[in-house]
Amino acid sequence: MTIITILGFLLIIIGLWGMLTRKHLFRMILGFSIIDTGIHLIIVSLGYIKGRTAPIFDSDLSTFDAVHKIVDPIPSALVLTAIVIGLAVTALMLVYVVQMKRQKGSLDISDYEELKW
Amino acid sequence: MILTIIIVLGILMLVAAFLALYLKDLLSAIIAAGAISLMASVIYIILAAPDVAMTEAAIGSGLTTIVFLYALHLVKKEQGEKND
């Protein structure tokens, strides 16, 4: 569905804007998780076909005419693993933020100026 | 009908994304970011992907929020009584 694709792109742009302009470290990670959600929405919406059902065989869906009745299973499978990885990476980033706070005592990105140019 | 649901959910998601970036209170911002995932899981049901919907509802709005809250707790404990 195209409208959901557009929604996913809007979420990506909002998240990127947040990551670029906000100064607080937690806000940047929140922007990252918004980008994550947007990407997942786009990938799942690319596999949708109008008027079809989920790829699970039961009494209503036989294996013979499945080709004309189910949506694409591959994007679902890819997103399934991507969500779990997203959680793990978010947790790792948060732990880094906690360590940075312990080292320097600040949560503002403009206080970290070792690599500033 | 389904198009209306999708449009309403989409507008709510965009509003929640802006709230997550611009609310003053960090706790409310984290809750808003969890709400985005919750609405996304409803959209996955509409897109006929129940597996993804289950995962997103459990991870995106459950565990991610909990991990954020634990990290916020740790950071605030470092800070002492000063508030932010």
Next chain:
Amino acid sequence: MLIAGAIISLVGAIFLFLGALGVLRMPDLYNRMQAGTKATTLGSILFMLGLGLGYYNQICICKIILLLLFVIFTNPISSHALARAGHFFGIRLIKRSVLDALHDAEKESEL
């Protein structure tokens, strides 16, 4: 059967709406939490019962009873934990309220 189920679900939906209205309109945290818990518990119970009556078959009824048990057990526990955390966090009651049993009990145990 379908009509009876529809009526029961409608009543449940009205309760859910009242719960949402209560969350918006009530004055302080504890009142809001009470509206958001009591009304939505009853509302979701009625809604699911109506659904089960409307599409009556045995597997459906069994699943709905399990769901109801889960809602009945989890909803009060979670709101209890939230209200208790709010109390110890230091959120005040509204001025007009007359009774704070947890505060009184704490004072008694200190004495």
Next chain:
Amino acid sequence: MIKRFFSLFFVILLIFVFMPLVKDIKPLSELGVTSQKYAKDGAKELGAANLVTSVVVTYRGLDTLGEVTVLFITTAGIGFLLRKRSTGKNKKRKASEILKSGTSFLLPLIVLFGVYIFTHGHLTPGGGFQGGVVIASAIVLLLLSDINLHTDHNILNWLESLSGGFYIILGLLGLLLAGGFLDNRFLPLGKFGEIFSAGAIPIIYSLIGLKVGAELVGIISKLGREE
């Protein structure tokens, strides 16, 4: 201020780059070639009713292996960053009686629900990842209710390594006895639609569920235990 203009410029550039992509996306009307093959032969070949499960576990099993590896590495990184620091124990509020008794009633039910989700992954929506997450949320409830609990990290480590190792061993058995790495057909396929069917898929998905659950519990208990 310069920086803000720079970010605005960057975001607008991104919009212009992606605009043609969004405009040219047409909704699918037919499945792609690979998906058509999966839809036609997947149920007959592997015997799993849930096509997403057979894609995740068998057809793209190497992806899942890599994903589990990434999860393991992030868990190890978190454990490394949050090494034990010797600070004094601070006092915590005790959990209330209602929460404790409610937890003792609800915890087995939630764990049972998680196990149900990952053993029925080949029949109904759900599977290892979802079941592992449900088990991890049960452990969160335990952490919230009984604050002085110490999750035994040795048990967690053993559980994680054993399930990971058995996952690889099952993959190698598929390589030896059947068509290729992580092929599930070295066990009999059984009757379509029953719980003991689909060859090794339920076993592999249960192992993935145990591994994911152990890793997520490790992350959360490390974050929650830190003082």
